Every structure is written in C-alpha cells, then in structure tokens.
Amino acid sequence: MSAVNNQAAVQALNKIMELELAGVVKYTHYSLMVFGYNRIPIVSWLKGNADESLAHAHKAGELVTLLGGHPSLKIGSLLETEKHDIGDILRESLEHETIALAAYYNLLKIAAGAHPETTGVQSILLEEYAREMIVLEEMHLDEVNKMLRKPGEITPFVH
16 A cells, blocks of 8 residues: 555544544443433443444554554544433434434545545555445434334334
C-alpha cells in the first residue's frame, strides 16, 4: 500500500474507532435509561451492542497500528438528546449506525483504491475487513429497523 493510501486508511480507521467508541458510550447510556416491563431484554440487547462496539473499536485500532499509525484517543459525537423513550433510543441508534456504515464504506473505497485521495493501490486485508464490517452493520441496521416497525408491518421503517 502506498504512503498516500496508508495515511488515508489510518485516518478512516481512526474515524471508525472514534465512532465505535462513541457507540460504547451511547449504548451504555441507553441501557441505563430503559424503564418499563420490557426493560430486561432491551437492556441486555443494548449492553450487547456496547460490547460489540468496543470489539469493533479495538479491531480498527489494531489495524491502525498494523499500518504503522497511532490510534486516536478521540471519541465520536455524544449529543445528549434527553429523549429516552425506546423509540427515540432506537431512532438514535439507527442514525448512529448509519453514520458508522458510511465510514466503513469510505474505508472500502480507500482499500479498493477507488477513493479520490488514494493512488489506486489496493489492500485486500482492509477491503475484506471493510466488507465484513459492512455486512455486520447492515444486519444491525436491519435489526433496529425491524424493531421500529409496528407489529405486523412489513414495510421498512423510514426515518
């Protein structure tokens, strides 16, 4: 991988790491703010998402160091909306995951040499990683989308 691609990849991976670390904080916060008779399974699901986000952040950080970069100490945006209805939490989750998905697609372009800032040199390692994460993020988005639908509703939720 060229130095230009390497730098672009490290920047993209650090952005992913920051987004995933923000996910850890958001999902942990959400899990603390769930009340009502469905609390236990929802809290468990949110904690699982926090754990998954931490694993994703760690994986991105490992790739940063593989490329000779320095993992970011920053964290993505953490806007407190003060909305803690389950629907609000799920819509915020959908928004967060959509942003993360776009970051993985950006990395895929860099890895495939198709990003405007890169020189066309590819990285199969990063391309496969990006594809794997895109699949996971799209499946997660689908899960959240289905949770936002009313029972019996087939049409995808549109935010």
